[in-house]
Amino acid sequence: MPQGPIDTDGLPQIRAGSARVEITPPIGTSLAGYFRDRVSDRVEDPLYAKALVLESGGERVALVSCDVICMPSATADPAREMIEERTGIPGGNVLICATHTHTGPEMRRGRLVPTNDEWLDSVPEMICACVEAACEDMFDAVLLPGVGYEERMGSNRLGRMPDGSEVFGKDGALGPAGPIDPEMLAISVRDHEGTVRAMLVNYAMHADTVGGTAISAGWPGRLASTLRDVYGQQCVTLLLQGTCGDINHHHWYPSRWISKGIEKATQMGRALAGLAVDATELAEPLEGDELGCIFRHVPIPYYTRDEQMRAEVEEKRAMDEPPGWWDYLIEYFDEWPHDGEIAQVPIQVIQVGEVMIVGVPSEVFVEWGLEIKRWSPAAMTLVVELANDWFGYIPTSDQALRGAYGALPILSRRLEADAGRKMTDAVQVAMWDLWEGETERERPRMGEGR
Numbered sequence: 001m002p003q004g005p006i007d008t009d010g011l012p013q014i015r016a017g018s019a020r021v022e023i024t025p026p027i028g029t030s031l032a033g034y035f036r037d038r039v040s041d042r043v044e045d046p047l048y049a050k051a052l053v054l055e056s057g058g059e060r061v062a063l064v065s066c067d068v069i070c071m072p073s074a075t076a077d078p079a080r081e082m083i084e085e086r087t088g089i090p091g092g093n094v095l096i097c098a099t100h101t102h103t104g105p106e107m108r109r110g111r112l113v114p115t116n117d118e119w120l121d122s123v124p125e126m127i128c129a130c131v132e133a134a135c136e137d138m139f140d141a142v143l144l145p146g147v148g149y150e151e152r153m154g155s156n157r158l159g160r161m162p163d164g165s166e167v168f169g170k171d172g173a174l175g176p177a178g179p180i181d182p183e184m185l186a187i188s189v190r191d192h193e194g195t196v197r198a199m200l201v202n203y204a205m206h207a208d209t210v211g212g213t214a215i216s217a218g219w220p221g222r223l224a225s226t227l228r229d230v231y232g233q234q235c236v237t238l239l240l241q242g243t244c245g246d247i248n249h250h251h252w253y254p255s256r257w258i259s260k261g262i263e264k265a266t267q268m269g270r271a272l273a274g275l276a277v278d279a280t281e282l283a284e285p286l287e288g289d290e291l292g293c294i295f296r297h298v299p300i301p302y303y304t305r306d307e308q309m310r311a312e313v314e315e316k317r318a319m320d321e322p323p324g325w326w327d328y329l330i331e332y333f334d335e336w337p338h339d340g341e342i343a344q345v346p347i348q349v350i351q352v353g354e355v356m357i358v359g360v361p362s363e364v365f366v367e368w369g370l371e372i373k374r375w376s377p378a379a380m381t382l383v384v385e386l387a388n389d390w391f392g393y394i395p396t397s398d399q400a401l402r403g404a405y406g407a408l409p410i411l412s413r414r415l416e417a418d419a420g421r422k423m424t425d426a427v428q429v430a431m432w433d434l435w436e437g438e439t440e441r442e443r444p445r446m447g448e449g450r
Contacts, residue, residue, distance in 0.1 A: 004194040006142055012289030015055040016141035016189050017131035018236040020200035022046045023066065023126050024215060025105045029116040031215070032069040033102030033208060035325050037113050044262060045225070046218035047104055049127050050238045051134040052189065052198050053089070054352060056291040061350050062131050064358070065201070066123075067217040068107050070363075071098040073346070073389040075107060079124035083131045083273040090293035095348055095359045096127060097387040098238045104210040108390065112328060139191045143286040144278030144353050145380050149324065150181035153268060154205050154249040156366070156406045168405035169412040170252060177404065179395075180204070180247055181366050183373075184272060185382050187355065188280035196231040201276050202382040204242025204366055209249055209265040214260065214355040223276075230277060240357070240384040243369030245393050247405055288353025294434045298345045298426040301416045302338035303409045309333070314383075329411040336410050343415060346388040346425055349430045354379045356435075358427055359387030364394045365406065368420045375428050377435040394420045415449025 018439075024046045031038040035036040049065035054061050062083065080091040107120065158166050159173025166177045189198040207218040218222070224237035249268060250259055258264055304443040313333050316322040322330065348359035356378035360368075362385065369383040392430040393406040399409045399418035407413055 004192050006190070006194060006285060008142060008192050009284055012056060014141050014143060014289060015138045016198065017053045017134040017136070017138040018051065018189065019130050019137060020050040020236050021126050021130040022246060023047050023049050023123065025116050025119040025214070029105045029119060030113045031103055031213065032106040032113050034113050035112060035328055038213050040215045040367055040437045042215070044103070044214035045221050046211065047101070047215065047217055049130040051130040051401065052200065052238055053131065053134040053138070054291060055138065057288045059291045060089045061291060061293050062095070062134070062257045063238060063240070064094065064096045064127055064131060065240060065309070066096070066098055066127065067103045067221060069098055069102065070099060070386050070390040071109050071388065072107055074109070075123050076388050082124055082128035086128060086132055088324060089131070090175065093293045094131070095350060095357065095384065097359060097384050099217065099220040099246070100241050100386055101216065101218040101220065103210045103212070103218055105213060105308045108399070111229050120223035137196065141197070142190045142192065143187055143352065144190065144280045144283040145185070145187045147380065148184040148186070148275035148279040149182045150184055150271065150275055151180060153271065154247055155252050156180055157248045157250060157360060158246050158399070158406070164194050164402070166399060166402040166404035166407070167209040176252060176406050177399065178367055179370065181369055184279065185278040185380060186279045190209055196235050199227055199235060199237045199276060199280070199407055200240055200382070201237060201272060202240040202242055202384065203272055204244040204369060205245050205268070206244050206248040207241070209260060209268060210262055217263070217339065219265040219268040219272070222266045223272050226270050226273035226282060226397050227276065230273070240382055241386055243364040243366045243383055243385050244387070244394065245365045247366055255378045276320060284414065286353040286355065290351050292351055292434055293347045294430045295346065295348045296426065296430060298347055298423055299342045300345050300419045300422050302341045302343050302416060303416055304339045305333065309409055325411060329408065332410045333414055338414070345391065345415070345419070347423060347427050347430060348388060349394050349427065349434050351378070351434050356381045356431060358383045358431070359386060360385055360423060361389035362391045363406070364396045365396050365399065365420065367396050368394065368424050370441065371424055372427050376430070376431055391415050394423065397421050408432035
């Protein structure tokens with residue numbers, strides 16, 4: 001038995017590799033996250049793509065987390081194809097997600113904030129290089145999955161009004177319009193000598209704390225740097241963003257903690273790092289050696305412009321100064337190209353022993369993540385949003401009709417109101433298919449049906 005802090009005798013033969021590659025764009029690149037163009041003027045901290053490759057029983061999967069606002073298929077699909085060609089890992093076994101930092105580059109072409117096209121064109125290659133580096137650094141691994149709980153860090157950012165409608169914010173609201181997910185799930189990946197080589201952290205919280213015009217990974221970056229301070233520079237931390245479409249760090253009660261800036265990101269990163277350390281240092285190693293993946297596209301209709309929304313647009317268009325973000329919504333409504341079209345929405349389920357990792361696209365309201373966990377067959381389920389594609393927000397079916405930001409068609413919601421239920425139901429089927437041994441007869445082609 002190798003010398004180390006963990007008795008590895010009889011543990012499954014799992015191999016792992018991890019790597020990180022810097023993907024920081026040049027200063028002068030516009031930053032995503034708000035309804036205005038913020039041109040970056042400095043680098044507060046660098047942005048990275050981070051990869052973890054797992055291998056067991058002849059099967060390999062790769063997880064990639066990038067410090068960007070979202071992960072459209074226009075970036076994820078070419079990266080996945082490169083990875084399959086260069087490493088042999090099937091494209092359907094590669095999950096590529098975003099941390100959702102609001103101080104990183106715009107990833108979506110043709111929107112209000114301009115893209116740095118030269119940099120954006122290089123991202124698939126950088127993601128692939130990161131996975132290749134992880135494949136070149138494989139080692140015998142022990143996985144320790146742990147869980148912690150933190151309900152004080154943030155809140156549901158939507159408020160329920162006395163008339164039953166919902167709003168973005170808290171002014172005049174009776175209270176929060178939905179729950180949070182206090183569960184922090186972490187998996188430390190150690191070699192047999194006990195060195196922590198990688199850490200997966202899954203928590204539902206918007207990465208929108210820094211603001212300003214500096215490039216920054218936000219609190220996910222401070223989480224990673226804190227864990228490197230604890231475990232060493234070899235520790236690669238992948239933040240797998242939870243379903244935080246309606247969750248942010250602001251509270252429904254008074255607090256003396258500042259609510260914006262790099263200091264806030266540092267506080268949050270340290271707090272979650274402490275939870276991850278506590279959870280995994282007290283965890284028992286993963287005993288199962290099953291490794292598998294299902295990747296499917298679910299056909300879901302796009303939102304189609306209706307008379308009710310058209311009337312509201314015309315009402316706002318007639319105003320001298322439309323409120324809030326309505327200037328942008330009017331423009332997007334007029335140019336909406338998806339009436340009557342069907343989106344192909346990717347879902348992905350990865351099994352690692354007793355753990356499942358679920359990848360869903362877009363900014364997903366937290367109740368869908370809680371539902372996926374509730375009906376999962378696994379002892380631990382990490383639900384990862386902003387994975388493999390982007391379709392705006394995915395609110396719950398009822399909240400899609402209550403008007404708050406995240407529910408407004410075209411501006412924030414690109415799919416039909418019932419999209420979340422259809423996606424979540426498809427995830428449940430895929431989880432149980434994988435758990436019970438059902439396999440895909442033919443792996444879907446990336447972007448099939450678009």
